[in-house]
Amino acid sequence: MKRPALALLFAAALPLAQAAAPDVMPLWPEGVPGARPGLGPERNEDGRTSNVSVPTLTVYGPAVDRPNGTAVIICPGGGYVRLSTQREGEQYAAWLSTLGVTSFVLKYRMAEFGHPAPLQDVLRAVRMVRRHAAELHVRADRIGVMGSSAGGHLAASAGTLFDHPLGRTGAELDAVSARPDFLMLLYPVITMDGPAVHAGSRKALLGARPDAATVKLMSVEQQVTARTPPTLLVHTQEDATVPVENSILFYQALTRARVPAEMVLFEHGSHGMGMRAGLGTASNWPRRAEEWLKDKGLLDPVK
Numbered sequence: 001m002k003r004p005a006l007a008l009l010f011a012a013a014l015p016l017a018q019a020a021a022p023d024v025m026p027l028w029p030e031g032v033p034g035a036r037p038g039l040g041p042e043r044n045e046d047g048r049t050s051n052v053s054v055p056t057l058t059v060y061g062p063a064v065d066r067p068n069g070t071a072v073i074i075c076p077g078g079g080y081v082r083l084s085t086q087r088e089g090e091q092y093a094a095w096l097s098t099l100g101v102t103s104f105v106l107k108y109r110m111a112e113f114g115h116p117a118p119l120q121d122v123l124r125a126v127r128m129v130r131r132h133a134a135e136l137h138v139r140a141d142r143i144g145v146m147g148s149s150a151g152g153h154l155a156a157s158a159g160t161l162f163d164h165p166l167g168r169t170g171a172e173l174d175a176v177s178a179r180p181d182f183l184m185l186l187y188p189v190i191t192m193d194g195p196a197v198h199a200g201s202r203k204a205l206l207g208a209r210p211d212a213a214t215v216k217l218m219s220v221e222q223q224v225t226a227r228t229p230p231t232l233l234v235h236t237q238e239d240a241t242v243p244v245e246n247s248i249l250f251y252q253a254l255t256r257a258r259v260p261a262e263m264v265l266f267e268h269g270s271h272g273m274g275m276r277a278g279l280g281t282a283s284n285w286p287r288r289a290e291e292w293l294k295d296k297g298l299l300d301p302v303k
Contacts (some may be wrong), residue, residue, distance in 0.1 A: 022093075025104075027055040027124055033169045034111075039112050047086025048078065055121045055248050056129070060093035060103040061135070068100040069302040070293070071138040072184070073125045077149025077272065080110045080118065080204035087185075087274040088148040095275065095286055099299055102138050103278050104129060108154065111204040116166040117216065118205065122158045124166040131176045142298060144182040144229075149242055149272060150201045152188020153220065156250060159183045159231065160223035180295065183231040184289060185250070187271055189242050192219040196245035207273035224253035233263040233291045234285045241271035 032054060035229045061067070076088040083089065083103065083256045093103035108121040126143060133140040147155030162169060162179040189201045206214055216222055221260040231254055247263060254261040271284030277283050293299050 010022065014147050022061075023059045025059060025128070026056045027057060027106075027121060027128065030171065033120060034113065034117065042100065044085075047084070047090075047105060048082050049076075049085045050078075050082040050110075050143075052083070052107055053112065055109055055124075056107045057104040057125055058089075058093075058107070060090075060097055060105070061137075062100045062102055063097040064100045066100060066301050067102065067137060068142075068299055069137070069139040069143070070101045070142040070175050070298045071129055071133075071136070072096055072101055072145070073104045073105065073106055073122070073127055073129065073145045073180075075106050075108065075122060075145065075154045077096075077150030077151040078110075079198070080150045080202045081200075082110070082182060083107060083151075084148070084272065087272070091275050092146065094238035099160070099290060099293065100301075101293075102136065111167055113230075114207060115205050115214065117267075118154050119157050119161060119164070119171060122154050123162060124171075124173065126158060126162070126178045126180055127173045127176040130178075131173060140303070144184060144298070146184040146186070147188060148186040148274070150189050150198075150205075151215040152185040153190060153201060153205075153218075155180075155183055155185055155222075156190060156220040157218070159228050160220045160225070161217075178229065180229050181202060182229050182298065184234075184236045184292075185231060185247065187236065187239055187242055187273070188233070188246055188250070188287070190219070190246035190250045192216075196243045196249065198242045204205040221253045224250070224257050224259065226257050226259065228254060228257060228259045230260040230296060231262075232289060233261065234266075234289070235263075236266045236269035236271075236273070236282055238268050239271045262292055 076083040089105040109117040145155040266282035268280040
């Protein structure tokens with residue numbers, strides 16, 4: 001990527017108070033790997049996005065006067081067949097902006113491409129934000145990935161498979177570290193096997209009959225190491241779509257690897273709750289997440 005192009009790609013690094021609308025950055029300006037031009041147009045309806053063939057990052061700057069330099073790449077959920085862009089992307093970004101955080105809502109490839117395209121997209125997003133941290137007014141050591149449901153699986157994949165060869169495409173940017181500095185996982189899909197699996201996400205990502213090695217690789221609780229970043233997990237006991245055991249499996253793996261982790265489990269709240277009110281104590285998860293971010297020093301002002 002040539003430096004003159006950055007002025008156009010990264011104008012959205014300005015705070016929201018200075019920018020009329022969020023900017024959209026192409027994730028693969030040199031060309032999408034494995035592009036499939038015959039897929040037809042992208043679809044956007046009722047705040048959801050599907051049939052993605054051109055991945056992007058939409059940038060939301062901090063709304064406060066003193067941005068803290070923390071960046072969060074947001075992966076909306078949708079079972080790897082659609083993206084809940086508004087409820088699990090834009091709304092999260094609006095909340096994070098009030099905390100001084102710069103957010104990047106990721107529009108990633110899904111079932112039309114299958115594995116490893118989503119992994120390539122999220123790791124490319126981390127590399128791009130880290131490489132251009134100065135232009136984006138964020139810190140290269142404060143880049144987190146947040147995801148809900150299948151987006152939580154993608155975020156957890158970024159935190160466990162950041163060095164995997166399948167996440168590289170041969171681009172020059174591959175030399176930049178793709179390891180997130182922290183993870184925030186909301187009712188995430190984690191395992192691709194066993195009684196807790198979300199079969200729809202597995203089929204959309206891996207196909208109807210994936211081989212055993214791929215199932216193991218993408219059961220991300222089996223990929224946790226001491227290098228997996230600090231993680232916050234949020235889930236509910238009432239979740240009838242993605243069982244709470246998914247978060248528990250990941251938390252147990254993090255604990256065995258001695259990775260700092262916090263898990264907040266609520267009794268009430270259905271799957272895909274986003275930031276809805278009226279769900280009892282579960283509606284307070286943003287406050288708990290803010291406390292976790294503060295405890296990690298991620299909301300401290302830039303020095």
